[in-house]
Each structure stands twice: as structure tokens, then as C-alpha cells.
Amino acid sequence: MPVTIGAKKKLRQDKKRERINLATKKKAKEVVKKFKLQPDKKKLADVYSVLDSLSKKKIYHANKVARLKSRLSKLLGKKPSVSKPTIKTSTKVKSPRKKKTVV
Numbered sequence: 001m002p003v004t005i006g007a008k009k010k011l012r013q014d015k016k017r018e019r020i021n022l023a024t025k026k027k028a029k030e031v032v033k034k035f036k037l038q039p040d041k042k043k044l045a046d047v048y049s050v051l052d053s054l055s056k057k058k059i060y061h062a063n064k065v066a067r068l069k070s071r072l073s074k075l076l077g078k079k080p081s082v083s084k085p086t087i088k089t090s091t092k093v094k095s096p097r098k099k100k101t102v103v
Helices: 005-037 041-056 062-077
Strands: none
Touching: 005 041, 005 062, 041 062
């Protein structure tokens, strides 16, 4: 238990900040989850905005935000593709060089 007046005030501030930080983290997780279900450019911009604000407020570390943004942008790049049959092309094997004879 805090003893001094300043310590009591600090405890109150910490509890308030913790509630705010947890709420914003929860919001970020929801936005990311929605994006993962249906990725598109508009949702990606919204996710970037939320993540950047968390980084600016020092709730998430800047490197974590960069990592998340990178992974999410990769999801946008992937398209559900129909598997195409792969055609194997034969590679030509080069014959060894002939030695030149000096006459």
C-alpha cells in the first residue's frame, strides 16, 4: 500500500492509465481481426491509423507496430489463387567443354 500522498496519487493515475491502455489495445485487436477476415485497402488504412496512434502514445513499441503493419500488408498482397497445373520445362544440360589442342 502506498504511504505518502504522492504515492497514492500515482497509484490512482496508474489504474486510470491501465484502463485506457487496455481499452485501446482491445480496439486495435478488433480492427486487426476484422481486417484479417476481409482484407482490403480501406481497412488497411484504418488499421495503420490505429496502430500508429498506439505507437505514438507509447502503448505499443514502434518495432511491434512496424512488424504488425508488415504482416498485415502481406495479407493484402496475397490473393486466393486457383491452383494452376505446373508445367515442367526440361532444362538443357550443357555438354562439357571440349579441350582445345595446341598444334
